[in-house]
Amino acid sequence: MVTRAMDNVSEFIIQGLCDFPECQLPLFVLFLIIYLFIIIGNLVIFSIILVNSNLHTPMYKFLLSLSITDISSTSNILPALLNFLITKQNRMSLFWCMTQLYLYLSLAGCEYIVLTAMAYDRYVAICDPLHYITRISEKHCAWLISTSYCVGLASSVCHIVLISKLSYCNSHLIDHFFCDLIPLLKLSCSDTFNVEILTYVSGTLLAGNCFLLTLISYIFIISTILKIQSTHGRQKAFSTCASHLTCVIILIDPIVCI
Template sequence: MALKYQGNVSEFIIQGLSDSPSLQLPLFVLFLIIYLFIITGNLTIFFSILFNSNLHTPICLAQLYIYISLACSEYILLTAMSYDRYVAICDPLHYIHRMSNKHCSWLISATYCVGFFASVGHVVLLHKLSYCNSHIIDHFFCDLIPLLKLSCSDTFNVEILTYVFGTLLAGNSFLLTLISYIYIISTILKIQSTHGRQKAFSTCASHLTCVIILYMTLFCLYMKPTTSYSLDRDKFFSLLYIVLVPLLNPLIYTLKNKEFLIAFNKLRCRVKFSLFPVKIIH
């Protein structure tokens, strides 16, 4: 019979797969064998591929599809995050209702669905091209423009799709983000206290920095004809996108979160105490 608690419950106990003591040990052994089999199988595949050069065949187009899909999803996700900040600053009384778990789940699902479906057209058109100029991509990952430079076919359709795709997806995302920040900045400027303005702006500064870097690299890399492609310049912008943006992610998702900072300080004190325990001298 389950116990009934009075008041608010703050802790939970996981009962497990079965509450029968006679089944606990057999189930533990069964699932232990299954997990060991999974680990052994994956390690076997990993080392087989590692030491067999015949299996080191790059799937160029699959990597590009994943890259474009995740990039598109990130732009839409940043737009959703700008809406989150808009609601938090401009309409805080309705934040819980407008950004409920149901709405957040819908936004995240729609973000990745749009991203992974929107990049199918690029892969289909790239697969139809002929690549006879070279088999070496002069880049540190399989990007769209360096791949088009290797094609000896007409790349007009791919370029048109890139411009249309960039205008519809990235352009609309940028426009919605811009509108959100126009309202956010106008609301912040109406706050009378300096401390309140600084606190409101600090919640948006890191996200706004990430948005500027992402859209700057997008327009500099892809919203131009392939004839104006510059290897060194585009590598630099790609490096900004791949290295600098992930570097800013902790500032966006964690270091601006008070609850995370409290948990991090507790963890730091616990680690410090375990490494340098205080000795009591009698």
């Protein structure tokens, strides 16, 4: 996959976040704390769901898979960044650069689809509660989660194949703190039109459709909640999906802006 690109570059230099040596240690401490909080927080969620049998429901299984994805995506980037900051060895081989980019894109896709599946779960729970057990059974839940990972992991294969065939003869310095798509395209002296078109199309199909399906689900959810007579009933129904809606807004808004 990477033989053609190997003719002109064997490694990249990650520029990082700061060019001044005195800021390397503070940044290392900051990102180490962030990384530990992310890992510990997700492991706590992971442990609570596994230990408490009352939480072995579809919603918490989706949350469990989301925690796994979050740990994986964070561990794909932050450990390498921490190593660069503390050792100042900011070189990354072509193979590991392509691997990091693939995992970054794939895990992001997995996260979008899992969040969309969670929106569907909340839609059925609130709008069609009598059929919830049959429509979101253990079998359907497992199918939704496995499909999310399969689609997410497969969605970035074409990107990596095309990017690895580009020639990187302009520079080996990546103006970023990890191997991201746009900084790599800026370094290439090859025609990047196909990669750019694929990025726009796949981004629109994946992130756009996930956003659209989530939006449609919440239109029905909000419509159903507003029909509930009691204020307590409306608050209780909305509280079951408030945390998921917050996650969606936090994740989707930056992607739409980008």
